[in-house]
Amino acid sequence: MKRWLMAWLLAVGTAAVADDEVVIVIDQAGEAAVPIAVVPFAWSSSTAVRETDVSQVVTNDLSRSGQFRTLPLEDIIERPTRVADVNYGTWRRLNVDYIVLGEVTGDAVIGYLVRMDLLNVTTGDSLLSLEFRSRAGGLRYTAHHIADTVYEALLDVPGFFRTRLAYVTKARKGDKDEYSLMVADADGFEPRAAVRSSEPLLSPAWSPDASMLAYVSFEQGNSSIYTQELASGQRQLVASYKGINGAPSFSPDGSRLALALSRSGNLEIYVMELASRRTTKLTNHFGIDTEPAWGPEGRYIYFTSDRGGRPQIYRVEARTGAQPERVTRDGEYNARASMAPDNSQMVLVHGNDNSYKIALLDLDNNLLRTISDGPLDESPSFAPNGRMVLYASQRTVSGRRQGVLSAVPIYGAASAGQTAHQLIFAEGDIREPAWSPLRQVNN
Amino acid sequence: MKNLTRLILLAAVAAILAACGGTQTQPEPADPEPVQRDRPPVEANPLPPIDDHTKKENLNREGSLLTRRIIYFDFDQSRVKPEYQDVLNAHATYLGANAGARVTLEGHADERGTREYNLGLGERRGNTVSDLVDAQGASASQLSVVSYGEERPASNCSDESCWGSNRRVEIIYTREQ
Numbered sequence: 001m002k003r004w005l006m007a008w009l010l011a012v013g014t015a016a017v018a019d020d021e022v023v024i025v026i027d028q029a030g031e032a033a034v035p036i037a038v039v040p041f042a043w044s045s046s047t048a049v050r051e052t053d054v055s056q057v058v059t060n061d062l063s064r065s066g067q068f069r070t071l072p073l074e075d076i077i078e079r080p081t082r083v084a085d086v087n088y089g090t091w092r093r094l095n096v097d098y099i100v101l102g103e104v105t106g107d108a109v110i111g112y113l114v115r116m117d118l119l120n121v122t123t124g125d126s127l128l129s130l131e132f133r134s135r136a137g138g139l140r141y142t143a144h145h146i147a148d149t150v151y152e153a154l155l156d157v158p159g160f161f162r163t164r165l166a167y168v169t170k171a172r173k174g175d176k177d178e179y180s181l182m183v184a185d186a187d188g189f190e191p192r193a194a195v196r197s198s199e200p201l202l203s204p205a206w207s208p209d210a211s212m213l214a215y216v217s218f219e220q221g222n223s224s225i226y227t228q229e230l231a232s233g234q235r236q237l238v239a240s241y242k243g244i245n246g247a248p249s250f251s252p253d254g255s256r257l258a259l260a261l262s263r264s265g266n267l268e269i270y271v272m273e274l275a276s277r278r279t280t281k282l283t284n285h286f287g288i289d290t291e292p293a294w295g296p297e298g299r300y301i302y303f304t305s306d307r308g309g310r311p312q313i314y315r316v317e318a319r320t321g322a323q324p325e326r327v328t329r330d331g332e333y334n335a336r337a338s339m340a341p342d343n344s345q346m347v348l349v350h351g352n353d354n355s356y357k358i359a360l361l362d363l364d365n366n367l368l369r370t371i372s373d374g375p376l377d378e379s380p381s382f383a384p385n386g387r388m389v390l391y392a393s394q395r396t397v398s399g400r401r402q403g404v405l406s407a408v409p410i411y412g413a414a415s416a417g418q419t420a421h422q423l424i425f426a427e428g429d430i431r432e433p434a435w436s437p438l439r440q441v442n443n
Numbered sequence: 444m445k446n447l448t449r450l451i452l453l454a455a456v457a458a459i460l461a462a463c464g465g466t467q468t469q470p471e472p473a474d475p476e477p478v479q480r481d482r483p484p485v486e487a488n489p490l491p492p493i494d495d496h497t498k499k500e501n502l503n504r505e506g507s508l509l510t511r512r513i514i515y516f517d518f519d520q521s522r523v524k525p526e527y528q529d530v531l532n533a534h535a536t537y538l539g540a541n542a543g544a545r546v547t548l549e550g551h552a553d554e555r556g557t558r559e560y561n562l563g564l565g566e567r568r569g570n571t572v573s574d575l576v577d578a579q580g581a582s583a584s585q586l587s588v589v590s591y592g593e594e595r596p597a598s599n600c601s602d603e604s605c606w607g608s609n610r611r612v613e614i615i616y617t618r619e620q
Contacts, residue, residue: 288563
């Protein structure tokens, strides 16, 4: 097991910067992982202080994805920075299939130029030979970009290293609780508070262009739903009806919000058109209906309902609410479904009275398989490429329970990794993670 | 029962008034009986019986059922257990007799299961209590339900004794009269 202790970087922006620290624990990658070596990049810049260790960030990204087994730095004895200097036999003996090497030139004033090569050690082929421009302060983003490029070249699916995570932290400040809705890079860096409140915050949901979050806040005493533009911090109160205002979820085209409201006296699923704020009621049952999730094509809404006695996943037609149909069959408690981007499977909370684990449900053959150990795992969401599932879990440290985020790699429809890695915050609880969609390039 | 209590109180008040009236029209005795003069004020204005749930004096009085403000539930259940019938009855009686009083019923769940489903469960518990109190004499306009789901646990630990204390509806008087 490897451990990195990372201190927060100073983030530029309007929102507050958290002063916490995050520890990222990565378990060993599984058998299916691709063996790769990322050779330390040469720092040939005239700016003496290296703002980011680019190759280290690339290594961490690839390793944390669970899809790669990266060669430890101490085993990297030869350190070529140009293709001409590569001794392929050395890398074959180290049992790696691919190597990444590169060099950083330019400086903090005119900007940096990062050259990188990806080589197949077995064949000697060059798979990638690219140059990335970066302004000062942008090298970390460039490193994520390089990792995304390597990931896609070798796995044929886009990477997720330039995406972000939203999550909620709860910390004790004096004699009060402080809840923060945070947004951080996918590796936990540069966390910023989008909202802070002394009242509970929950259920953050991303807009499909990753520019906005919808969430539930108790700041007015009762639950209400806000949407908030992340760049400007501007927010709007979109639902504050009598009763529960919960579980917002953006439609795939971003024009509508599915939500759970109990303004009729009972908790039901609604769809709100964001431009007009007009709502359509999709369910009508005395049971609890909540946690709506859109299928990627927007045709169906999946939701949790206990209309059959205990919570199970159902779906309705998203336009009309017609044809409610039960989806989950295995087990007594299945809730909070989230769809894979390719629609082939969903991830959900699967439990009995004392243990709640994350499970994958294959929608073609209806096979359900747990991918976490419990006992109180919740809030699962897929990485935008479907190759990782992020969820909230708890661990006990010297008798004190602490909420942490965990992520487990998914190797396709049939299999998931055996182990998860964890994002652990030094102080307070972390919960309610939501993985952003692929982000617009903004570097 | 309520009316009977009222009648007894009225009779007692009438008797005291009659006694006072008598002293006005009759010549004052030369040697008045000290017992009457030293009658303690608590008897002239006595506290209502502890089981008179119409009275504000009993709302926060030790020993009164009205001071019991938390209803606990079984796991994943919103049925009110029979042992709470008297407590809900007392609050219904109070609200029925005090039209200005207002109550918020805060519904809560334990941490097991998903947060949004637990919001629903907390509300369902609140609604069950609200319906019972309403049926027993309060009016719906005096009652409001808010669910916090698992967000505001009464205690923070991870076993059944603790979970049991978190599955609850809290009766909060926002206006007493």
